[in-house]
Amino acid sequence: MDRKKLFITTTLPYVNAEPHIGHALEFVQADTIARYFREKLGKENVFFNIGTDEHGLKVYTTAQRENMDIRAFVDKYSQRFRDFCKLFFVEYDYFYRTSSTDHHKAAQEFWKRCEAKGDIYKKKYSGLYCLGCERFITEKELVDGKCPDHGIVPELKEEENYFFRLSKYREHLLDWINSNPGVLKPKQKLEELRAIIKDIEDVSISRQRKNLPWGIEVPNDPEQVLYVWFDALTNYVNVVGFGSDEKKLKEWWPGIQLFGPDNLRFQAVIWQGMLISAGLEHTLRLLEHGMVLSSDGTKMSKTKGNVISPFEQEKKYSAEIVRFYLLTGILTYADSAYKEDDLVNMYNSRLVNNFGNLLHRVLHLSNRYSVEINNESTVEEDFKQSVSKYVREIEGYYNDYEIAYAGESIDRLADWGNKYITEREPWGSKVSAKERENILNNLSYLLQLVIHFYTPIIPSSSELAKKALYDRENIILFKKI
RNA sequence: CGCGGGGUAGAGCAGUGGCAGCUCGUCAGGCUCAUAACCUGAAGGUCGUUGGUUCGAAUCCAACCCCCGCAACCA
Numbered sequence: 001m002d003r004k005k006l007f008i009t010t011t012l013p014y015v016n017a018e019p020h021i022g023h024a025l026e027f028v029q030a031d032t033i034a035r036y037f038r039e040k041l042g043k044e045n046v047f048f049n050i051g052t053d054e055h056g057l058k059v060y061t062t063a064q065r066e067n068m069d070i071r072a073f074v075d076k077y078s079q080r081f082r083d084f085c086k087l088f089f090v091e092y093d094y095f096y097r098t099s100s101t102d103h104h105k106a107a108q109e110f111w112k113r114c115e116a117k118g119d120i121y122k123k124k125y126s127g128l129y130c131l132g133c134e135r136f137i138t139e140k141e142l143v144d145g146k147c148p149d150h151g152i153v154p155e156l157k158e159e160e161n162y163f164f165r166l167s168k169y170r171e172h173l174l175d176w177i178n179s180n181p182g183v184l185k186p187k188q189k190l191e192e193l194r195a196i197i198k199d200i201e202d203v204s205i206s207r208q209r210k211n212l213p214w215g216i217e218v219p220n221d222p223e224q225v226l227y228v229w230f231d232a233l234t235n236y237v238n239v240v241g242f243g244s245d246e247k248k249l250k251e252w253w254p255g256i257q258l259f260g261p262d263n264l265r266f267q268a269v270i271w272q273g274m275l276i277s278a279g280l281e282h283t284l285r286l287l288e289h290g291m292v293l294s295s296d297g298t299k300m301s302k303t304k305g306n307v308i309s310p311f312e313q314e315k316k317y318s319a320e321i322v323r324f325y326l327l328t329g330i331l332t333y334a335d336s337a338y339k340e341d342d343l344v345n346m347y348n349s350r351l352v353n354n355f356g357n358l359l360h361r362v363l364h365l366s367n368r369y370s371v372e373i374n375n376e377s378t379v380e381e382d383f384k385q386s387v388s389k390y391v392r393e394i395e396g397y398y399n400d401y402e403i404a405y406a407g408e409s410i411d412r413l414a415d416w417g418n419k420y421i422t423e424r425e426p427w428g429s430k431v432s433a434k435e436r437e438n439i440l441n442n443l444s445y446l447l448q449l450v451i452h453f454y455t456p457i458i459p460s461s462s463e464l465a466k467k468a469l470y471d472r473e474n475i476i477l478f479k480k481i
Numbered sequence: 482c483g484c485g486g487g488g489u490a491g492a493g494c495a496g497u498g499g500c501a502g503c504u505c506g507u508c509a510g511g512c513u514c515a516u517a518a519c520c521u522g523a524a525g526g527u528c529g530u531u532g533g534u535u536c537g538a539a540u541c542c543a544a545c546c547c548c549c550g551c552a553a554c555c556a
Contacts, residue, residue: 011556012556013556014556015556016556017556053556056556058555058556125553125554127553127554161554186486188485188486188487189485189486191484191485191486192484192485192486192550192551193485194485195484195485196484196485196551196552199483199484199552200553201553202553203553203554204553204554205554207554227554228554228556229554229556232556259556260550260556261486261549261550261551262550262551262555262556263556264550264551265551265552265553266556290550291549291550293549297548297549298548298549299549299550329493330493331493331494334486334487335486335487335549335550336493337492337493339492339493341492341506342492342493342505342506345492345505345506346493346505348505348516349504349505349506350505352516352517353516353517353518354518356516357515357516357517357518358515358518360514360515360516360517361514361515361517361518362514362515364514364515365514365515368514408504411504412504415518415519418515418517418518418519419518419519419520421514421515421518421519422512422513422514422518422519422520423519423520425513425514426514427513427514427515428514476516477516478516479516480516480517
């Protein structure tokens, strides 16, 4: 792929609750990818989008329950996500908000495109309607056949809504994934995706305004608002110029999308169908990260009381250590249990004992023997070659968005450095002054690479390490916990 | 029989017909420039269960058990 620009986006979290550990995972993964490619392709060639999804019934009713003005409510929670990003060193290029007027316009434009294609039609929908909630509720929500909030049996009710002709694109979507099986990571999920596509039916994409006043008006029908999914999904192209700047859109789209396992249907099927309808290209890569499970390997839930809070973890260990664990201590593309013991082990063994200790050894010896380091031109050729093997491996993983594997590989490089220094013994009288300088200079080169490749994962510590190496300041970068 | 993924050492994983491995952790010895690392060795497995195919099964087949996610308006 010789395209230079890279657009990367997370899904937009729904703002009816506080950020959770799953958001943290997705954000820091996307941030790491963005940081790596900014370095590789140039800052101006990467565009990293993040944001909040602010419409929909859940948001509306939660705001009412909290007795807040809807606008103030979404502002508050959207800000929580921004703060969250800041806390975990997530540097986005754009923070998208679906309540913005630009988004409203672009989403309506998207609707019109699909409509012009003949893919939107009106149809009666019948479902279970709770008079207490004044809304349709799903069978799954029911407790003993009753609405959990009002304790009454919902009645069957009909409502007329707009539908998107997704079924029209069934074959098209199957052809697409069959001819591009690499579009989805991890590949084990392809079967699931095929199964979902085979079963697709048209989807409802609007709600009656009288039930849900908080939303984007359907073009030419003030009685209806866009269903939140249809509205929110369009952000991925709107943010890079859809409906406003065709040239910009061409430059950036298609891009790569990160999402969680609960989102496969929406990102890889409905959204892809919408893209065809609007005459746009499919997403370049769909990266489905794993689910963060509680320490016993089961799903976190409030009722079970096993929820891990990213804020508490940050307080306990610091944002970078949490970041490091989420990125390299658990699997990038499979469900993983979040275990604090593993977090501590991983940090101690990789950052404290391996990377941190090597940095300390090299700086300490360079200072003690007043040796020149950081001179790349005099690094020995066979040392460079040994190191380049690791470099290729690390770059290969990063280029394939395999963050955890890249992290392991960096760890192996630092480990090799520790073995090298132990073997060569650049201390005492066994080596000449010249040899000592060569060895330590070689290692400073290796450390620069380790720091460089760790930067997307632990940006702040890497910055400190870089400075310490350059200034030959003998610091304890990571303290053992 | 709704769809899909998974079950291998204390933990996390690799291994798709040929002596059960890797990383971390644990224990012992050596070494020491270092937050210590490195080297050597050790302990630790009924490969989810049962049955089948095969000279030979973690691997192929069947059934079952357990875990995880999804299941049309659930972010």
